[in-house]
Amino acid sequence: MITFENVSKFYGEILGVNRINLSISRGITSLVGPNGSGKTTLMNLMSGLLRPTQGSINVLGLSPDQPEKLFRKLGYCAQFDSFPKGMTGRDFVQSFLEISGFVRKEAINLTNRALERVNLVDAAKRKVESYSKGMRQRIRLAQAIAHNPQVLILDEPLNGLDPMARAEVIALFRQLSDEGMYLILSSHILHEVDMMSDRVVLINNGYIVADGDTRGVRSEMQEHPLQILIRCDKPSLLAARVFQQDDIVVEARLHKDRRGLFIKTVNPDEFYLFFNKVVLEQNLQVESIHPVDDDLDAIYQYLIGSEGS
């Protein structure tokens, strides 16, 4: 378990993060928020690159103050797109494994495996300076996972990757998560975060504004009724029935193609029961029914909104 207890970080008078209480368990946890919201600060605090102004952090029973122990269990792919000068991709991964204390033979094996995992075997002999942005991203990922850490922190790991590489990297994250790893990542690509994350932590202005799985977070947002689009053969009839349920339905309006009905409900469970009843009574032919704002994108818009854009 990774825990933050009342953690604050100030850069002089500027707030980084404030009074963070957070527990992170196995699986993929995504930190989501606008630029400057405190995502990277949180990751740097976790890895000991920054020290908290107050509070304490615990990573699998270790304090980030003990790098010699912590980084046997933790790998961090930071967002700095810079490298030690003059190194090839292979040198880069292997050198830091040797610095970690692995003997050369083991370091070579681990380097080969890491390069394979990020699909960079062919380019490994080239200098990192000559790599494309996506390749540089992947070699940093290889360096972070090479020693098989239990915790992997990834700051904007999908940046610069083409769609194919992005899909491969996401599959790798899922695989690592299935192996029991703790993955903590930040990303601006909300639909991909939504797709791969077991849990999201929304951060804004240094504060955690929401935390949990996407559906759970959405269901707790009482001030924003859930929107559902129902496509059926008699949307007008359905609308007439829905208007009689003003205790659970806040708003209903016909879709512009007049083949569907938008519903806003404060109590989705009750609404679905009611809807089933109407379908049976009126013999409605239902084509589809799906919530339109229970994804991460909508949650982000509701909680952070234009501040983040």
Next chain:
Amino acid sequence: MSSRVEVYPNEQVDEKLPLALWWRQLQAIFRVEAKKNFFNRRAILLYLLALNPSLIFIMLIAFGSKRRLIDPVSIIQTFSEVYEGLILRVVIFFGCSWIFINLFRSEIVDKSLHYYFLTPVRRELLVIAKYFSGLLMASVIFSVTTLLCLFLIYFPRGYEASMQHIFEGPGLNHILSYWGISVLGCVGYGSIFLLLGVFFRNPILPATFFYCWELISFLLPPVLKKLTIIHYLQSLTPIKLSEGPYAIVAEPLTPWVAIPSMFLLTAVVLVVTCLRVRRMEISYSNE
């Protein structure tokens, strides 16, 4: 992308003093740093700086007084003047400032220091390995400079006369002394510049102050002279040069005081630097 899933067990380090691990880590950091120091493009300027005194000696041989270059006493006098005025006070001083300030500072500027901080290595080991890699580079380059200049100053006398002066006269003692002073200069100046590179965001100003302090050491009273590196190094030179009419003369230190003092200074500086690096945060945007 590979779909194989195997997790290597992390090496368990339960020992209180995992010396074998530390030794491996020191060697690994040392290799990376030494390679970076010697083959970095930035090192070209350093090599040019180190070549400067040799060019002066070549010019002396080509255009200087032949009589002066054959007389053994004049030879070592000329070398001593160039050594103290140029090699020690300029080449070794500025060379060490370049090498040792950049051990940490250049990686902060290049935003690559975090890779070291993200490995399971004690930061104290990082400081020690970086210092010794810098010391290796400085010692090799400035030893070559010193020895090359000595070779050039003996060159006009011819092989036999030079060998006689070296092995039957005071030559060997002079060569070993100046070579040792060069290395000791790298040890002392290196530690100070390492400290400046770690403590100051812009080390140019403190380095300039330090240069001025070293430059005016001949004007300082004996107590303050002991706070300059050059006083310890000058105490070891086999030929004592006059520092001019305004110099405050102080008793030179014996080698038994001067040499251990440099090492003691280095040890203290390394401890302070380790403490600083241990607490160091990575926040490149503030640099």
